[in-house]
Amino acid sequence: MKTVLITGANKSIGFETARQLAQQGYFVYLGSRTLDKGEEAVKQFKAEGLTNIEAIQIDVTDKAxxxxxxxxxxxxxxxxxxxxxxxxxxxxxxQTIEGTSTDTVREVFNTNFFGVIDVTQVFLDLLKKSDAPRIVNVTSGLGSLTLHSDPSWQYYNIKGVAYGPSKTALNAYTTVLAYELRDTNFKVNAVDPGYTKTDFNNHRGPTDVSVAAEYVVRCATFGEDGPTGRFISYENNAQTGEIPW
Known part of the structure; x- marks a missing residue:
């Protein structure tokens, strides 16, 4: 049975991603910042008959x-x-340039960027022991500098000094990670699941979590001929999905 660790999986897209991968036969380690919330999520899955899932406490901002x-x-x-x-x-x-403190920016980067680096570095040796390891860095179209420079882009006016830049940095890290692992069986991609209805945005997004998670799952289960080192977005094209950095 293949195994997967998903950080921040006790709710929203992560939660639904865990469900869909468990349904596909993966053993899912559901990462949650607090163990009680993770175990509560697992109870919901077990009520659905999904027993191949276990909660694990992991705070991506805490190296210990x-x-x-x-x-x-x-x-x-x-x-x-x-x-x-x-x-x-x-x-x-x-998140205006004058109204957003550097404390806020650091907090966002600690989770969205530095947290990813720390988690990836720590788990890399376990991943290297897999025959077909996959890394999916969940990003956002708001991390695309090219799209942010295009006044015709539908989200052109949604800018900020913390969230978008943290995802731009994450995208840059993904390209380095994919490059360093280019001669291995790894597939490493930055994946934007689209503007989704979650508590992250007060449920304003047009996409349902089941659709967004399906896209993340697709990228997490790429076969041997799948892409690596790409910026893939549901918003752009549900079939190929690449968008500019």
Whole structure:
């Protein structure tokens, strides 16, 4: 049975991603910042008959927590097939250049950027032991500098100094990660699941979490001929999905 760790999976897109991968036969380690919320999510899945899922406490902004999660998983498995870096925060909007403190910017980057780097570094050795390891960094179209420079883009006016830049940095990290792993069996991609109805945006998005999660799952389960080092977005094209950096 293939295994997957999903950070921030106790709700929203991460939660639905966990459900869909469990339904596909993966054993899912549902990462949650607090164990009680993770276990509550697992109870919901077990009520649906999904028993191949387990909560694991992991706070991506706390290196000790990440190491502890890794030690826990190392006692349960010899390799990890998929890592989905899904945990993220917005920092609240609006995020104007004069009204947003650097404390807010640092807080957002700690979760959306530095947290991804720490988690990836810690779990990389377990991933390398898989025959077909996959890393999905959940990003946003708001991280595209090209689209942000295009006045015709539908989200051109949605800008901020914390959230978007944190995803731009995440995208840049993804290209480096994919490059360094280019001669291996890894597939590493930045995936934008689209503007989705979640508590992240007060449920204003037009896309349902089931659709967004399906897209993340598709990228997490790419076959040997799948792409790597790409910026893939549901918003652009549900079939090919690449958008400019």
């Amino acid at each position: 927590s990440i190491e502890s999660a890794k030690n826990t998983l190392s006692q349960k498995l010899s390799s990890l097939d998929v890592l989905i870096n899904n945990a993220g925060i917005s920092g609240g909007f609006p």
